Amino acid sequence: MAEVTSRPGGENLLFLTDDQLRKGIEAMFFAYRGFTADPDRILSEKGYGRAHHRAVHFINRSPGTTVNNLLSILGVTKQSLNRVLRSLIEDGLVESRVGKRDKRERHLFLTDAGGALERELSTAQRDRMRGAFRQAGPEAVAGFKQVLEAMMDGDMRRHYARLKETNG
Amino acid sequence: MAEVTSRPGGENLLFLTDDQLRKGIEAMFFAYRGFTADPDRILSEKGYGRAHHRAVHFINRSPGTTVNNLLSILGVTKQSLNRVLRSLIEDGLVESRVGKRDKRERHLFLTDAGGALERELSTAQRDRMRGAFRQAGPEAVAGFKQVLEAMMDGDMRRHYARLKETNG
DNA sequence: TTGGAATGTCAACAACGCTGACATAAAGTC
DNA sequence: GACTTTATGTCAGCGTTGTTGACATTCCAA
Numbered sequence: 042m043a044e045v046t047s048r049p050g051g052e053n054l055l056f057l058t059d060d061q062l063r064k065g066i067e068a069m070f071f072a073y074r075g076f077t078a079d080p081d082r083i084l085s086e087k088g089y090g091r092a093h094h095r096a097v098h099f100i101n102r103s104p105g106t107t108v109n110n111l112l113s114i115l116g117v118t119k120q121s122l123n124r125v126l127r128s129l130i131e132d133g134l135v136e137s138r139v140g141k142r143d144k145r146e147r148h149l150f151l152t153d154a155g156g157a158l159e160r161e162l163s164t165a166q167r168d169r170m171r172g173a174f175r176q177a178g179p180e181a182v183a184g185f186k187q188v189l190e191a192m193m194d195g196d197m198r199r200h201y202a203r204l205k206e207t208n209g
Numbered sequence: 210m211a212e213v214t215s216r217p218g219g220e221n222l223l224f225l226t227d228d229q230l231r232k233g234i235e236a237m238f239f240a241y242r243g244f245t246a247d248p249d250r251i252l253s254e255k256g257y258g259r260a261h262h263r264a265v266h267f268i269n270r271s272p273g274t275t276v277n278n279l280l281s282i283l284g285v286t287k288q289s290l291n292r293v294l295r296s297l298i299e300d301g302l303v304e305s306r307v308g309k310r311d312k313r314e315r316h317l318f319l320t321d322a323g324g325a326l327e328r329e330l331s332t333a334q335r336d337r338m339r340g341a342f343r344q345a346g347p348e349a350v351a352g353f354k355q356v357l358e359a360m361m362d363g364d365m366r367r368h369y370a371r372l373k374e375t376n377g
Numbered sequence: 378t379t380g381g382a383a384t385g386t387c388a389a390c391a392a393c394g395c396t397g398a399c400a401t402a403a404a405g406t407c
Numbered sequence: 408g409a410c411t412t413t414a415t416g417t418c419a420g421c422g423t424t425g426t427t428g429a430c431a432t433t434c435c436a437a
Contacts, residue, residue: 057339063331063335065342066334067369067372068353068354068357069244069357071361072237072360072365116242163234167227170234171225174233180352183224183352184350184351184356185349185356185357187345187349188342188350189237189341190240192337193243194243201236
């Protein structure tokens with residue numbers, strides 16, 4: 042698989058060799074560790090985990106979102122999310138309000154304390170991302186986002202696209 | 210944070226706004242789900258998890274590696290890795306050979322069956338990566354790798370750099 | 378009004394991180 | 408040879424976060 046791959050168009054497809062793909066896979070693995078390292082440290086000090094971070098992040102992004110909507114974004118079962126939400130509500134970081142039109146629904150909001158945790162976590166994660174972006178430069182960042190978006194499953198790409206348009 | 214940020218050099222640093230960083234963070238989250246989705250499906254059918262995939266991947270990449278080396282690559286505790294290795298050895302996917310020079314060490318190898326599982330998993334993951342790479346194009350892929358490498362912790366970047374030079 | 382769909386909660390279980398304590402065996406040191 | 412350190416592994420136990428199953432509530436449509 043080390044030969045030059047080419048297509049009718051004549052473009053060089055060396056970047057699609059198994060070896061290049063393997064490097065991409067390992068880069069994703071190692072980079073994701075860095076991506077989560079800083080929030081993980083903060084969370085473990087407070088007795089929370091990554092699932093709490095994700096819930097807090099997306100509630101902050103879409104205040105008033107329902108449990109069901111959060112489920113489809115996070116891609117976990119409602120039972121798994123429920124456990125996390127319960128602890129966040131008990132600790133006063135998240136508020137759950139019964140829906141007005143549909144009383145089955147619970148609308149989720151961050152409290153002031155929840156907002157503070159969200160800022161602490163997102164600041165740490167943004168600092169890491171900013172360092173990487175600055176080091177790599179704007180063209181690299183554009184490519185980074187293109188590849189990541191192409192790697193998503195359809196459902197996730199839809200969620201990503203919707204959130205992209207929501208300024209934070 | 211919506212203003213244009215600029216530096217003495219005069220370059221436009223709009224790509225470092227909080228909003229752009231937030232998009233990068235969400236892209237990482239959603240893309241990583243896609244990245245692991247296909248192997249996860251295969252693994253769950255066989256009663257394994259992601260930890261087994263990682264072990265099999267890196268043993269394949271560095272046949273004869275020691276448990277200790279694997280630990281530092283994977284960044285988990287020996288107890289956690291041991292649980293995974295034990296099941297892989299019991300199931301005949303991994304072979305553990307006592308070191309010749311240093312008999313305390315165990316050198317790890319994939320058996321034929323282990324190699325077959327590795328190929329099945331890496332083929333699925335490469336297919337996804339290939340689709341994303343092809344869709345995004347070579348310049349985007351170069352940027353993707355630059356940003357990911359800049360996002361890694363120092364230890365992980367060292368492991369990544371060493372593996373990059375090893376053809377697979 | 379009654380039955381099914383949607384929504385969310387509670388209980389129990391599995392995978393896989395973690396720490397701590399301890400056993401074994403080999404290497405290097407005194 | 409005795410001692411210490413290093414490498415590996417086991418056992419026990421715990422926490423987070425996935426999973427499925429059972430169930431209560433609410434809404435809507437037949």
